[in-house]
Amino acid sequence: MESFDWKVTEQQKSNRIDKLLTTLNEDWSRTQIQLWIKDEHLKVNNNKVKSNYKVEEGDHITLVIPEPEELEITAENIKLDIVFEDEDVIVINKPRGMVVHPAPGHYSGTLVNALMYHCKDLSGINGVIRPGIVHRIDKDTSGLIMVAKNDMAHESLVDQLKAKTTRRLYKAVVHGIIPHEHGTIDAPIGRDKKDRQSMTVTEDNSRDAVTHFTVLERFDNYTYVQCELETGRTHQIRVHMKYIGYPLVGDPKYGPKKNSFDIEGQALHAAVLGFIHPRTKEELTFEVPNPTDLEDLLHLLRTK
Known part of the structure; x- marks a missing residue:
C-alpha cells in the first residue's frame, strides 16, 4: 500500500x-x-x-x-523481438501498434500479456496490470523498452531514469525544414486544460522537460531528426517538436489532421537504449534499425 x-x-x-x-x-x-x-x-x-x-x-x-485488485491478466503467446535477456532485465524491440500494458479497452494483445507468457518472473512493484514495466513508449511508437524481471532490477532502473543517466535516442520525421543542425528544447510539459488526454507546453502544474535534437537529413518540407531524451514526460518528443513548429509526420494527436503518408501513427522510433545493468553494473547500450514503415517513408521522401 x-x-x-x-x-x-x-x-x-x-x-x-x-x-x-x-x-x-x-x-x-x-x-x-x-x-x-x-x-x-x-x-x-x-x-x-x-x-x-x-x-x-x-x-x-x-x-x-489501496492494494490493486487482482485482475486476471492473461498470458498470451505473442511473438516478441527480444534484443537482450538475462535473470534481471529483458529488452524488447516493440512494434508500432502494440500497447505496453493493459488498460481500459486494451486488456489483451499488450506487451505485458506477451511478457507473462514468455517469462514468469516479472517484478511486482507496479502490480498486476504493469508487472515489470519501468517506462513506457506510446502505442504507435516503435522501438526499445526495458523491463525488470525482479524488484531489485526495477528499483535500479527507475533510479537511473530519475537520475537521467539512461540513454534514450529516438529517430523521427517531422514536418518542415529545420534550419539549424542541433537544438535543445527546454520547456515544461503538463496536461492540456482544453483536452485532458493531451499534453502541452505550459507553466501551469507542469514538469520540467528537456529534449535534445540533431538533424540527420533534410527533404522537401520534411526533416529526419534524432532526438535524445533528458527527461521522460508523456508524449515529450511529440509535444516538444510541435511546440517549436515541427510536428511529427503521422501524429494523430499533435500533427496536422491530414496524414499524407502510409504510416500508422507518428513517425517515431526508439532506436537506442542504454543503462547500467542493475546487478553487474556493466554499461549496456542497444540499438535497433528503423522499422519497415519508417524506412519506406524515408525512401519516399528521398525519391520525391
Whole structure:
C-alpha cells in the first residue's frame, strides 16, 4: 500500500482536487482519483472532501492508494523481438501498434500479456496490470523498452531514469525544414486544460522537460531528426517538436489532421537504449534499425 503527501502551493491553489492530482502523477486518471476520493482514500487536512473541492494554498493532501485488485491478466503467446535477456532485465524491440500494458479497452494483445507468457518472473512493484514495466513508449511508437524481471532490477532502473543517466535516442520525421543542425528544447510539459488526454507546453502544474535534437537529413518540407531524451514526460518528443513548429509526420494527436503518408501513427522510433545493468553494473547500450514503415517513408521522401 503506497501513501503520498503534498502541500498545496500558491501556484496550485483554486484547482479542483481531482484535476490537480492528474498533474502531480501522469499515471493517475481523473476517474481513478475520483474513486479514491469517494472511498475516502484521499483527504485534505485530514478531512474527507468531494472531487470538486478547490484546493487552497497550504492545504495538506494525503493519499493512501489501496492494494490493486487482482485482475486476471492473461498470458498470451505473442511473438516478441527480444534484443537482450538475462535473470534481471529483458529488452524488447516493440512494434508500432502494440500497447505496453493493459488498460481500459486494451486488456489483451499488450506487451505485458506477451511478457507473462514468455517469462514468469516479472517484478511486482507496479502490480498486476504493469508487472515489470519501468517506462513506457506510446502505442504507435516503435522501438526499445526495458523491463525488470525482479524488484531489485526495477528499483535500479527507475533510479537511473530519475537520475537521467539512461540513454534514450529516438529517430523521427517531422514536418518542415529545420534550419539549424542541433537544438535543445527546454520547456515544461503538463496536461492540456482544453483536452485532458493531451499534453502541452505550459507553466501551469507542469514538469520540467528537456529534449535534445540533431538533424540527420533534410527533404522537401520534411526533416529526419534524432532526438535524445533528458527527461521522460508523456508524449515529450511529440509535444516538444510541435511546440517549436515541427510536428511529427503521422501524429494523430499533435500533427496536422491530414496524414499524407502510409504510416500508422507518428513517425517515431526508439532506436537506442542504454543503462547500467542493475546487478553487474556493466554499461549496456542497444540499438535497433528503423522499422519497415519508417524506412519506406524515408525512401519516399528521398525519391520525391
